[in-house]
Amino acid sequence: MKDVLVVGTGLIGTSVALALKAQGVGVYVRDSDPVSVKIASSLGAGSMEEPPKKVDLAVVAVPPALVADVLVRLQAEDVARHYTDVASVKARPQQDAIALACDNARYVGGHPMAGSERSGPLAARADLFDGCNWVLTPTSETDTDTLNAALQLVAACGAVPVLMEAAAHDRAVGLVSHAPHLVASLVASLLEPADERMVSLAGSGVRDLTRIAAADPGLWVDILDANALVVADLLEEMSEGLDDAVMGLRAMGATDDDKRSNGARIVEDLLRRGQAGRARIPAKHGTVPEQYETVTVMIGDQPGELARLFTDASSAGVNVEDVHLEHSAGRPTGRAQLSVTRDLREVLVTTLHNRGWRHH
Structure with missing residues (x-):
């Protein structure tokens, strides 16, 4: 070419x-x-x-x-x-x-x-x-x-x-991209009218979940318009799970022990199915998530800190497969989550400890 x-x-x-x-x-x-x-x-x-x-x-x-x-x-x-x-x-x-x-x-x-x-x-x-x-x-x-x-x-x-x-592709991206984008937007929309003090408590969990909701709405209307019926079917299927979650949670709030126990089983089943589905997502092409482990390192808000972290990891002969940063503006420290192959985790932990890094 x-x-x-x-x-x-x-x-x-x-x-x-x-x-x-x-x-x-x-x-x-x-x-x-x-x-x-x-x-x-x-x-x-x-x-x-x-x-x-x-x-x-x-x-x-x-x-x-x-x-x-x-x-x-x-x-x-x-x-x-x-x-x-x-x-x-x-x-x-x-x-x-x-x-x-x-x-x-x-x-x-x-x-x-x-x-x-x-x-x-x-x-x-x-x-x-x-x-x-x-x-x-x-x-x-x-x-x-x-x-x-x-x-x-x-x-x-x-x-x-x-x-x-083409049709199989559209069903697939509806499942792994388009429907999740709308769900992220729905969760993020709950934050829009919320009290500022409540929103200030947001941590990495809600940031990760709603990250894609920051995308251009006009662009996503064009995308969803071209795959609307597929996404609608997926959301309808998801709504059945939401109905079960609501029913289970309301039962957990009841005074009757049997109702509470049954509600807990419903919610736990939903959480377990979610955990099983999450485990199927590849961490990287050709691999499965179980092949990787995460090392979480405290990182200061000074220029060059991230580069120094990667340099120290490289000196140990460790290839960082993925990195996720948790940091909020105005805070002096953040956390870097480094994904490495399981057999190199202890090597990385030892090297970073010897170089003065604090890790969880």
Whole structure:
């Protein structure tokens, strides 16, 4: 792959462009928003000039409802040999592309399973897709060369390709992304009218749970609009569990011992099923959560502390697989939770203790 046109310079589009540039690919960027495309270009994502010749691949990085419209215009210009998109819903763009008589042999849907609660080109990173799953949804019409071009894109961005049917993808992202986003927003909405003293007690649990609720509502309306019925079914299924939780909790508050005991069983069953479901989430591609353990370290609010922590961990020959920071503005200390493979936990703990770090 020598050159690529990225249409749409939001978080995902700009991150794709940055990742490709880092691999030596010639990248051109285009966006209907002149400010966004200028920012992306100034970050080194690519040239705002029109490609002098047909590029190898065009990446459509716009909301799901706009994918087919952009695709048909690009194909009318004949700007690329092959086309893909990065929208978070796949069935609707695929159906729209058929309705608009796009050249579907040269188009394959795609969705990198990565993102952030932040949006726009300033939030973009070249390493955003490292190790993440990138779903491709070829059909019986998809040309082999087009699929290969999309696979090259995925590899260049450091991601792992996953082939799925569009409808199966949409059910999956409804379960692991879209419905959870609405649930996070519902929880966060309870905080909006709450007394300030109550909200000030918020800790890492509610921060983690509601983090994604900080995302752009307008963007998420576009995403949910394209997968509305799937998400509605999931929320309806979830509502049955909520009804059980309410019933169990009210029984736990009763004076009758039998009712209290029965209520506790209902709630405990819900918590156990939640625990079992959480355990199925991979900690990292190709691994399971049980292979990792967490070391929690107290970290001061001084410049360079986090870098010093990573340096000390590296000196022990320990690779930090994931890191989570718990810190509130104005507080002198925070906590860094370092995920490492189980066999290296004691090595890391000993090294950090010897270097003067306090850990839990």
